[in-house]
Amino acid sequence: PQYELEIDNNLAMQKGVSIGKAMENLDILIGSTYEQGFIKFNRFFKVYVQADPKFRRMPSDVLNLFVKNDQGEMVPYSAFMRLVKTQGPNEITRYNMYNSASIQGLPAKGFTTADAIQAVHEVAEQLPKGYDVAWEGLSYDEAHRGNESIYIFMIVLAFVYFVLAAQYESFIIPLAVVFSLPVGIFGSFLLLELMGLENNIYAQIGLIMLVGLLGKNAVLIVEFAVQKHHEGDTILEAAIEGAKVRFRPILMTSFAFIAGLIPLIIATGAGAIGNRTLGAAALGGMLFGTIFGVLVVPGLYYIFGSMAEGRKLINHEEDNSLSGSLVEQIDTYPTQAEIEQTNHKD
Structure with missing residues (x-):
């Protein structure tokens, strides 16, 4: 229940009462106002102006209060105001x-x-x-x-791709690394669905982190396979050899990371949902990416390596770098002792 004060403007004008001054006076009498302070007994006392409690005990007492008009006469509020009881909310938002x-x-x-x-x-x-x-x-x-996280994810993939393109000096071979990532992403969403968790900001952070971790595992295989291919092995032999040699290091690092995520999966208490979501997204993706990645990455390297065979990033580019040829010439250059021995034989 509430009370509304309805003011009759015509009556207020006849009585010579300013509505603004009447409301200001009523605010002081009912609500009080701070005027000044004084010091006594080494203490500071504040002075508030307000009507005596016996004159503001009931809602109807408002109409018995007075306000001064423009002639200096005291006019009761009941002369131009009435009190109406209504219903309304306790708080207006x-x-x-x-x-x-x-x-x-x-x-x-x-x-x-x-x-x-x-x-x-x-x-x-x-x-x-x-x-x-x-x-x-x-x-x-x-x-x-909106879907800003999708654009961020695409930027992360593009950044990884261009870094690998510069490393391998090819625009095709890095695709073996990029196309191996959906396997781990599928594992992330699968584990989130099995645990009844939603794809929120925590899961998206885990996916972005997963791109770097799964990309690192794929790079280990592709990098070694590229080296073996440069040494003379066929693309198929290089892919198989890369998977064999890098299989154990990948399992060791990946399962160590997965073990570190177990406390997040079983977290309880405050913030447990966020911890579980982040842990599930990273663990599911890492588990699937590790198990199936060692099978998928060599196959992808064979496909894209075959497409890149015989193609160079720069036309007429030499296989050996200038620094490598210089180092090779320095290593094969005869020492001073060998030169003296040759001169002695002559």
Whole structure:
């Protein structure tokens, strides 16, 4: 229940009362105001002006208070104001200076926050004229940024690809590394689905981290296979040899990383959902990427290595670098002792 003060402007003008001054006077009498302070007994005392409690005990006592008009006469509030009892909210919530109602919710099982935001937008289109929907907190960022994580993921892949292209001096062989990543990404989403977790910001951070880890494993195999191919092995032999030699190091590093993620998977307490989501995304992807990667990467290298066979990044490029040829000439150059021995024989 609430009380409203209805002011009759015509009566107030007849009585010579200013509405602004009347409201200011009422605010002082009912709500009080700080005027000044004084020091006594080495202490500071504040002075507040307010009507005596016996004159503001009941809501109807407001009408018995007085205000001075422009003639200096005391006019009761009941002469131009009346008290009306109504019903209303205890608190009025505003957002961007508009009256608003706060709604909180969570997506249903099997749906992401993006699906929930899209559903709210569809319902908001059916609202009457003058109504709208706004977001707060993390929902505000997600609704305004959209699928920004997809672009970030594509930038990460492009960065990895160009770094490998510079390393292998080929635009084709790095594709063996890039196309091996979907295996691990599938494992991430599979484990998230099995554990009933959603694809949120924690899972997306795990996916970005997974690109570097799985790419590192693929690079180990492809790098060794490229070296063996330069030494004279065929592409098939180089791919098989690279998988054999790098199999044990990949398993050791990958399973050590997976073991370190187990505490995140079984986390409890505050923040447990975030820890489990991050751990599940990284563990599932690393497990699938390790088990199937040692089989997929050699096959991809054979395919793209065959396509890159006989092609060079730069036309008429020498296989041996200038520094390598110089080092080889220095190593084969005869020493001073060999020169003296040759001269002695002559």
